[in-house]
Structures are given as structure tokens and as C-alpha cells.
Amino acid sequence: MTSPTPGPRPDPGGGTVRLGATAADRCRRRVHLDADPAARLPAVSAAGEQRREDARVHRLAVLEHLAPSLPSGTAADRFPDLAPDRPPAPFPPVGDERPAVVLGAQLHSATRVGRPDLLIWDGRGYLPVLIRAHRTLDRGGGAPTSPVSDPLAVRADPLRKARRHRDDALALAHHVRLLQDLGWASPDLRGGVIGHGAADGLPPDDETILWHDLDPAPVPRAGGTGGGVAPRISTPLADYDRRFADRLAVARAAGAGGVLALPSRVSECRRCPWWPRCEPELEAAGDVSLLVGSAEVAALHAVGVRTVDQLAGLDPATVAALELGGVSAGRDRVRARARQQGFPLVRRAAVPGVLRADVELDVDSESYLEDGAYLWGTFLSGVPIGVPEGFTGFATWARLPGRAAGEVFAAFWAHLTDLRGRAAAAGLTFAAYCWSASAEERWMRSAPRQYPDVPGMPSAAEVDAFCRSAQWVDLYAEVRRDFLAVGSLRLKAVAPIAGFAYRDEDPSGENSLSWYRAAAGMDGPPDPVTARRLLEYNEDDVRATLAVRRWVTERSGDVPTVDELSQDS
Missing domain, CATH: 3.30.420 (Nucleotidyltransferase; domain 5)
Structure with a gap:
């Protein structure tokens, strides 16, 4: 995952570390390297630059469309090309001023920085809204949405359902906590996302705000005679708080020269600019994360397995007792042995059954x-x-x-x-x-x-x-x-x-x-x-x-x- 915002960096004099909206969703090693003053920032790939440019163009297109309907008090300092004749409105607002919409406010607190694309005043505080270059809605029903031109007119969409994007929810939670740090958050703990694209025959995602409830109430149990509510596993805000505290500790340790996060391959690595640095370390160690997912890595570490060779050599009793989040430990042991022997694929059956035709x-x-x-x-x-x-x-x-x-x-x-x-x-x-x-x-x-x-x-x-x-x-x-x-x-x-x-x-x-x-x-x-x-x-x-x-x-x-x-x- 990439972002136009820089990673965490200590202030030159005081050692203060502030994290941006992407940190809670990033791997610990990336946060460590981003915050390490001795680490040399890698160049962004051409594909990464293109993703940033596509996101920027989409963001400006949405704001261009939105600009004519904005109230006169809207800040335009982050997007001067949209309204160069409009004087920027300060944020936080001065005195009794409460702009209904604020564009691109640059916010920072003791531990957080953020640049939400929009802030919407709901009468009690501000709600963050982000503009994303991906789909946010699918054909279905029930998504809490509002028109971009009327942000507070939220209703259950009869034709569309929400797509699940954990990174969107975590970024919104970051901005809610940041606004709380500054005393400008709405007590309504939610935020919105404006997407890109559309489900066939339905209004475009970039004309709609999808609202995320970041601290939903427990859901009543369905069926049965016991009543009550379903167990509350977590909420986006609680998930963010846990992850942010961990990433902040990692960044502070890195800024002070400590080592709190070692490399481990995760899905984010595919697009991470630090991967050329991490991959050789993992290959040299034969790290087990090169073969299995992050959930399985934790389970294997718990029984002392950290390398592919150790996984390949697991005894049958340990394999039988090991739970890897629904994945067979025996299957992963087979994969480890195949990797040792240089086979990228292993046959499940003696004769593959791929259909052929004339x-x-x-x-x-x-x-x-x-x-x-x-x-x-x-x-x-x-x-x-x-x-x-x-x-x-x-x-x-x-x-x-x-x-x-x-x-x-x-x-x-x-x-x-x-x-x-x-x-x-x-x-x-x-x-x-x-x-x-x-x-x-x-x-x-x-x-x-x-x-x-x-x-x-x-x-x-x-x-x-x-x-x-x-x-x-x-x-x-x-x-x-x-x-x-x-x-x-x-x-x-x-x-x-x-x-x-x-x-x-x-x-x-x-x-x-x-x-x-x-x-x-x-x-x-x-x-x-x-x-x-x-x-x-x-x-x-x-x-x-x-x-x-x-x-x-x-x-x-x-x-x-x-x-x-x-x-x-």
C-alpha cells in the first residue's frame, strides 16, 4: 500500500514521532524503517508513482465537481487550483466560526498527523471524509450513504451494499482520534469515503459518500430463546487503537535506534518500497513467512518453528496437534519439503483433470x-x-x-x-x-x-x-x-x-x-x-x-x- 504522505520521522530536535493515517494498517517492519533516521528511503517505483498520480487526479476531479456547491467559508488552501480566488479558511476555526465543509485541513497533534480530504460539520463537531481511487459500493442494499452534495442526508441505500476496505476504516478512525486530540471531533464516531467507479446501472461511487460506523453498538442475537446481544469481537475504532499503539511504539524504538520489528513477509510486501531490503534478509534466513501467511507464522513461532527447514522437519505428532487457523499443518509441511527440493508445485492427484478440447x-x-x-x-x-x-x-x-x-x-x-x-x-x-x-x-x-x-x-x-x-x-x-x-x-x-x-x-x-x-x-x-x-x-x-x-x-x-x-x- 502506498500513500503520498511521508512515513513517520522523528523531529530533528526533540525526537517526537507522529504517525499518519496509513501507519495503523502497515506492517510493523515498514513503520520501523519509515521511522529509522539511518534508513535510506527507497525510490518509489514507476507503478507506485502512477498509483499516486491516479489517486491525485481522481481526488481533484471529485473536488472540482464538489467545489461549486461548497459554502463560502470552505478552505481551499490545499487545492488552490480549484478555487484560486477563494481565501483559505483557517483550521481550527477561529472564534465562533464553524465552516460547514473544510477542504484538505492539515492537522497534527502530539502523536498524529493527517490530511482528511473533507471535514463535515454536523452541528456538534467535524466528521472526516476521504476520497479513494477504488470502488466502495456494490449492487445490493443497506449501505449507509449520502450524496456528495448533501453529506448529512444519510440513508440506507436500497440498491447498494458496502465493500469491505479495512484500510479505509482504519484511516477514518485515525482522523476521528486526531480530531478528538484537537477537540474538534463530532461525538458521532463515524466517517465517510468517496470512491471511484460504479456498479453497473447505478450512480457512480464518486457521487456518493459511504459512511462507516467506527464504534457500532452490539448487534442483537438472531433467533434462539436466550435473547441478549452477540459477542462483540472488536470495532474499527478499537482495532485502530490497538494497532496504532503498537505502531507508535515501533516507530519510537526505531527513532531511538532500537529494534522492535524484524522483517516478515505479508501481503503488503508486494507493493512495499522496502521489499528489496527485506527480501534478501528473509531469503538468507529461510524465514517461514516466505511460505505461509501471517496467521500461520504466529502459530508456528509459538512452537519454535521460524524457518522453512524447521517446518519441513516437523515430526508427525507436532503436525497433528498444530492448529494453523484452519490450514493443515501437514499441507504446509509438504510445501516446505517441496521448496527444499526445488518444486514450485505439488500434485494433489496422480493424474490432473484439466479439460481439453479439439x-x-x-x-x-x-x-x-x-x-x-x-x-x-x-x-x-x-x-x-x-x-x-x-x-x-x-x-x-x-x-x-x-x-x-x-x-x-x-x-x-x-x-x-x-x-x-x-x-x-x-x-x-x-x-x-x-x-x-x-x-x-x-x-x-x-x-x-x-x-x-x-x-x-x-x-x-x-x-x-x-x-x-x-x-x-x-x-x-x-x-x-x-x-x-x-x-x-x-x-x-x-x-x-x-x-x-x-x-x-x-x-x-x-x-x-x-x-x-x-x-x-x-x-x-x-x-x-x-x-x-x-x-x-x-x-x-x-x-x-x-x-x-x-x-x-x-x-x-x-x-x-x-x-x-x-x-x-
Whole structure:
């Protein structure tokens, strides 16, 4: 997770440490390194910079939309390009002044700093509102929302439900505690988030504030005769308080030269700028976190297991007694043994059961954030049916979202339909493959609803019927069913096992975001060279799924089975 705000740093003279809104959600080691005056801050990756820029552009777009409806007392000092002629309002307010909305107030207390995008006066204090570059709502019902133009008109949304984003709740809790430190918080312990994107056919998330209750009351028990309330496990505010106190102790220790947080791999590492420093330390130690999740790490540490080798050598009695949060300790011991022997995958069964067909089509889409899919790539192989084998891509470099996304999907669908028809006419079986169907199905299912008038657009029922058919195969799910992975099951990690190499030196979906911006001319003239790079990257994705499928059904017998690696000599 990245943020435009700096990490915790001691004041040069007094050693005071103040943490920002992201600290409670960050790993302890990152907080330590951010606060260590001797640690050299790593450069932010190009992809990280692009995420920051996308978030900044989205934030300004929301505020541009909001600015005309703001009351005259609104502060504009953090966003002078929105209203350069509006004098900034001070915060905290002076005297009896209570601006209804405050933009971008820069706040700090003894231990906290924060820059909430909006502060909303509710008559008793201020409520923080953050602008995020991700979806906040889904089709459903019950989410507490209000229009951005009328923040306090909160109601239970009849059409949308809230998406769960723990980082949003923790950041809001941080700003509530910060406002309490300053004496300006509303007693109503909640905060709001304005998102990005939209569920099909519903108002955009960036026109809606989703409100988070940070200290909800206990919920009455449902059913039964005992009555009472359900056990209260935690609340966002209590979770924040616990995590903040821990991270503050870590940052203070780091600022004083102490060591309170050692590296351990967590999900955040994938995008952390400190990972190039932590990874060599973990690899050199053979740290068990390289293999298992953070919950399992804690359980293994409790029985003295800190390395992959120690996990591989666990005795059967310990394995049988060990609880790893619902994960089999025996399974993780197998993974540790496979890692020792250099096998990235282990067969669950003697013969993998991946479906094969006479005519096969590999499919992969490329999309830009929440704006839609701009590229549908296919690779045809198998029995000839009168269409050239190989790669066919359907792309648009027009700005999204827009009709072009519907047109390019309709072209892809026509190609898919033609191939299915040809195979059926020849009496041949047909299957289309993707890697993790949820990504492709998201855009496949949304296109008919968003662009129903595009020529050649299938109906939602036609798309649904195909996605439910045996002709649509999620190869990721097939591999996950038949193999136990030692590391990642991302396509970029599995493809080399099948002997496939990407042409691009740094292939990733994250990098493709900046490539698309260049190809579509979002930051300058359209770049045809980068457009070609995207097409080759997409072609390699569909070639990779074909290579993995062939490896699974033709050559995977060389890797050991779970039963073989479970044996104790």
C-alpha cells in the first residue's frame, strides 16, 4: 500500500514521532524503517508513482465537481487550483466560526498527523471524509450513504451494499482520534469515503459518500430463546487503537535506534518500497513467512518453528496437534519439503483433470482501473476449422469509460461466437480458457448492461449462459484444484514452470496501467510503440495459459505428489 504522505520521522530536535493515517494498517517492519533516521528511503517505483498520480487526479476531479456547491467559508488552501480566488479558511476555526465543509485541513497533534480530504460539520463537531481511487459500493442494499452534495442526508441505500476496505476504516478512525486530540471531533464516531467507479446501472461511487460506523453498538442475537446481544469481537475504532499503539511504539524504538520489528513477509510486501531490503534478509534466513501467511507464522513461532527447514522437519505428532487457523499443518509441511527440493508445485492427484478440447481458445482482457476493458486477446489452437491459428486481439485506444469499450467487446464476442459455431458444425469439441475467470467475467457481464445499443452486443442472458457452460474454463481454478502451490499461483509465476518466458522484461498488470496511459495518449500524444508493447504483453498472457495447460496434461508427472512428500522416513 502506498500513500503520498511521508512515513513517520522523528523531529530533528526533540525526537517526537507522529504517525499518519496509513501507519495503523502497515506492517510493523515498514513503520520501523519509515521511522529509522539511518534508513535510506527507497525510490518509489514507476507503478507506485502512477498509483499516486491516479489517486491525485481522481481526488481533484471529485473536488472540482464538489467545489461549486461548497459554502463560502470552505478552505481551499490545499487545492488552490480549484478555487484560486477563494481565501483559505483557517483550521481550527477561529472564534465562533464553524465552516460547514473544510477542504484538505492539515492537522497534527502530539502523536498524529493527517490530511482528511473533507471535514463535515454536523452541528456538534467535524466528521472526516476521504476520497479513494477504488470502488466502495456494490449492487445490493443497506449501505449507509449520502450524496456528495448533501453529506448529512444519510440513508440506507436500497440498491447498494458496502465493500469491505479495512484500510479505509482504519484511516477514518485515525482522523476521528486526531480530531478528538484537537477537540474538534463530532461525538458521532463515524466517517465517510468517496470512491471511484460504479456498479453497473447505478450512480457512480464518486457521487456518493459511504459512511462507516467506527464504534457500532452490539448487534442483537438472531433467533434462539436466550435473547441478549452477540459477542462483540472488536470495532474499527478499537482495532485502530490497538494497532496504532503498537505502531507508535515501533516507530519510537526505531527513532531511538532500537529494534522492535524484524522483517516478515505479508501481503503488503508486494507493493512495499522496502521489499528489496527485506527480501534478501528473509531469503538468507529461510524465514517461514516466505511460505505461509501471517496467521500461520504466529502459530508456528509459538512452537519454535521460524524457518522453512524447521517446518519441513516437523515430526508427525507436532503436525497433528498444530492448529494453523484452519490450514493443515501437514499441507504446509509438504510445501516446505517441496521448496527444499526445488518444486514450485505439488500434485494433489496422480493424474490432473484439466479439460481439453479439439478446438481451444485462450482469452485474456486488459483493463484500466475501473474504466473498463480496452483489449481482448485470443489465441486459437487445436484442430483446424478454417480460421488461422494464433493470436487475434481486439483493442481500442480511445479514452475510457465510453462506447469504445462496448464496441471492442462486441468484436471479441463475434469472434468467439464464430469459432464456437465452426467447431459445432464440424462435430468438434470447443473450450475457451482464461486465468482467473472473475477478471474477464466482470467486463463480459457488464458490457451488455452498459452498452446495450452497440451493434453485435450479446444479451446479458447470452453472456451468462456462456460463462456457466462447460466451454468456459477457468484454468487458474483447475490448477489450484489439482496442485498445491509452494509460492504464488499468479500466471507470471506459474508460466515459467511450463517453460514459458514473457518477451517483456518486466511484465505485470500494474505496469500495464502506465503503458495504457501512454498508448491512449492520456499524458501526451498517443504512443504506438507502447500500444504494440501492450498487444505483445497480452499475446504472451494467452500463450502462457496455453503453455501451462499443455504442461499440466502432458508433462506434470515429473513433480511429486502430496502423498509422496508426506511420507516420513
